[in-house]
Amino acid sequence: MDNQDIITFPQFARKIPMLISGVPGLVKGLKVGDTKDKTREVGLGRCIETLAADSGETEAIVDGDRSLSYAEFNAWTNRVGNYLASTGIIKGDAVVVMIENRLELMVALTACAKIGAVSALVNTSQRGRVLTHSINLVEPKAAIVGAELRSAYEEVKTELTVPEQRQFLVDDTVQSGLPPASSHSGDFWIDLMHGSKLASGDNPRQSREIYPDDPCFYIYTSGTTGLPKAVVFNHGRFMKAYGSFGFAAVKLVPSDRMYVCLPFYHATALAVCWGSVLAGGATLVMARRFSASKFWDDIRHHNATAFGYVGELCRYLIERSASPDDTDNRVRVIVGNGLRPSIWKQFKDRFGVPRVMEFYASSEGNIGFSNVLNFDNTVGLCPFRYSIVEYDNEHERPVRNSKGRMIPVGKGKIGLLIGEISEKTPFHGYTDAEKTQKCIFQDVFKPGDRWFNSGDLMRNMGFRHAQFVDRLGDTFRWKGENVSTTEVELIIDGHDSVIESIVYGVEIPNTNGRAGMAWLKTSGHPGQFDFASFLRMLRTSLPACAVPVFLRLGEDAETTGTFKHKKAPLKDASFDINAIDDPVYVWLPGTSTYTRVTQSVLDGINNGAYRF
Known part of the structure; x- marks a missing residue:
């Protein structure tokens, strides 16, 4: 990192007006994301229902040439949710969801959220042994599979523990040339959208019985060892992303359109990008997958004013030959993570992007950072208690002093990021309790305190800002x-x-x-x-x-x-x-x-x- 990346007092002082103007949004975001009251009715379903009631005619989701208003989207999810409930799926049941980026994916996972079922969002590129492990890990009571992934599912079907009577197929009316079904597939599939066509379009009663600690998704992470782990992402955590990113950081409005080509089995697309869209009552524009050659044409075609990114996406875009059309876009903010300092300013200048809402979070972590003050080359600041502590690379553990306490690093120095585990920042862990315990440090700064080990190295940039450096361990x-x-x-x-x-x-x-x-x-x-x-x-x-x-x-x-x-x-x-x-x-x-x-x-x- 260049010394110029370390934030000085004059640089911070120039951002104070922005900081002050953002206080109302920050306060609202923290209030919306406050999960201390465990009896409070919250959840993804409630967010959708509120928008359907207040902004029903606003475009909710665009998928190619298809579009749904918030009222239409809500009614569709209600029909699917009520139908799934009629098959015996109840609150807390895990439902494997394997669908590529398209409208039906959002309908399926929202329908599950409304009735309290937990969507296990399997990585759509998984095959064979890894796919079998991911599905069976959550002890699923049902599976919802897109026709585009039918063959992958059928290849491992005999090894799966999914109940035979709850294996739902979702046609793909957009993508052509799908692989044919296996000859041994039989007739076990149930057409989900056909089956739910006559179900009630009213909000399920269960959506009023969802609370902060109720799980919403299982998001898979490689973690540091072994096969994929299923991270519990509860409704309270979704509300935190919805509140903190939506109201305090990204700040979209109803006229905004966010283009997202990142996979929605990741929290970046699902919680951060979509949460920001829902908080602003804006429009989500979905793309099946990323294409560097079509990216900016898509942005212009859909009049996108924002998009979600990962660093690799930005690198592919910057590597393409410069074009006179590079700044011909309406994008005013991008949100994501992994934008490298080496191309940060070049990317902003070339494509005319005024604001980079870089953030840091992990599917299993208990704290997050966001670049609310629009500094360059930083993941931003964190409103919760964290520390960056000295780390011994040779012995692969944090350094402790003579009293057994960890040692925070100074400004400009690199260390291990840890987040305090508290009522405001709980660590919900994995489906495996033993793996959960391995991620917790105890007696860090005082007897009895507990801190989450992020497994990531960060640089202290000053003024509570940090810069991501690298991951530790075996990932x-x-x-x-x-x-x-x-x-x-x-x-x-x-x-x-x-x-x-x-x-x-x-x-x-x-x-x-x-x-x-x-x-x-x-x-x-x-x-x-x-x-x-x-x-x-x-x-x-x-x-x-x-x-x-x-x-x-x-x-x-x-x-x-x-x-x-x-x-x-x-x-x-x-x-x-x-x-x-x-x-x-x-x-x-x-x-x-x-x-x-x-x-x-x-x-x-x-x-x-x-x-x-």
């Missing part, structure tokens, strides 16, 4: 997704020619996050290894973001006294062929196998000749 972020090294290792170790593997993330110049790299010990000579079939196996078994970009083949890996692999030397060597005397291979863009890294290939990677 890295690539293509806007968290990747569990353990999950990838499990898949790799299942290959017949692999004896042992170590997976970690490495930085490629001019990219966001860390690309996957795997050290492999194989059963034969490296020259006999079938890289093409190995890559095919990985691409079939893993989401694209989790497939290692680099491989290093070796004989023995350095271990600690407790036989844990020492990843630090491998991370330090990265894909440099001169650092360790082992061959390195790379999956170059547009190829179907791994290529041996020579000096010329290495120079090309470092000089940006390949677009990863």
Whole structure:
């Protein structure tokens, strides 16, 4: 970080008028998101019902050429919710929802929220063993599957614990060329939208029986070890995002239109972006997926005034050739996370974006930051109690002083972010109690206090502002997704020619996050290894973001006294062929196998000749 990124008093003083003008919104946001009263009726469903009553004719959601007003959207969700309830689904039941970004996804998850069911929002790129794990993990009472993902579901159906009588299919009237159903699929599917057509369009009575601690979604995260974990995202937490981002930070109005091409199985799109839209009574414009070549045309076509982003999205946009149309847009604010300091100002200037509402939050975390004062290169400030403490990278733990207390870092310094666990900032944890306990520090600054371990390194920028630096442990972020090294290792170790593997993330110049790299010990000579079939196996078994970009083949890996692999030397060597005397291979863009890294290939990677 450049010294100019550290916030000085004169810089902060110039923002005081903005800070003062934002106080009413901040107060309202905190009030709306206040979850101390556990008997208060809240929830996603209530937000929709209020908008339907007060702003029923306003466009709620646009999906391509399809559009729904808030009144229409509310009535549709009511029919689906009342129908699901009639099949025996009750409050607290988990319902797996597997639908790509489209109107029906929002209808399904809102319908579940209204009757108190918990939508388990499975990553739509998951397949095979990982998909089976994610579905069975939440002990589902039903599954709602989009026709575009029918084949993926049917491939693992025999291993699933979903009740046979509650497997609902949702037609895809927008996307053509869908894969045919498996020949062994039988007739178990129930057409959800047809079945709910005659159900009542009135607000379900259950929507008046939803309280802050009631779970709303399960959002899956790779966490730090193992297969995906299901994070509990309750209605109170949705209200916090709705209040804090909607009223205090993003501040949309009914005439605003927010374009979102991020997947709605992530909290960024679902809670932050959509929550901001609902708080402003604005319009959500959905895109099935991100396309760098069509992005700005879509923005202009839909007259979008805002959009959601992750850092990788911004990098892809900035890498495209400049166009005279770059500033031809009505965008006044963007909201997301991961915009790198190296392109932050360039992005704002090139595309004429006046306000970057960068934020920091995690699906499981108990605190968040938002850039309400529009400083550059920061995740902003946090209204709740947190600390950035000294961290010992070698021993992988926070530093404690002679009294056993953690030590806050000074201005400009890097440390581990922790958030106090309190009534205002509870930590709801995972479906696995043991994993929940592992994320809690105790006796941090005083006896008995409890703090959430974010697993993230932050830089203290001063004036309660922070800058994201990196993730710790066995998770890295690539293509806007968290990747569990353990999950990838499990898949790799299942290959017949692999004896042992170590997976970690490495930085490629001019990219966001860390690309996957795997050290492999194989059963034969490296020259006999079938890289093409190995890559095919990985691409079939893993989401694209989790497939290692680099491989290093070796004989023995350095271990600690407790036989844990020492990843630090491998991370330090990265894909440099001169650092360790082992061959390195790379999956170059547009190829179907791994290529041996020579000096010329290495120079090309470092000089940006390949677009990863």
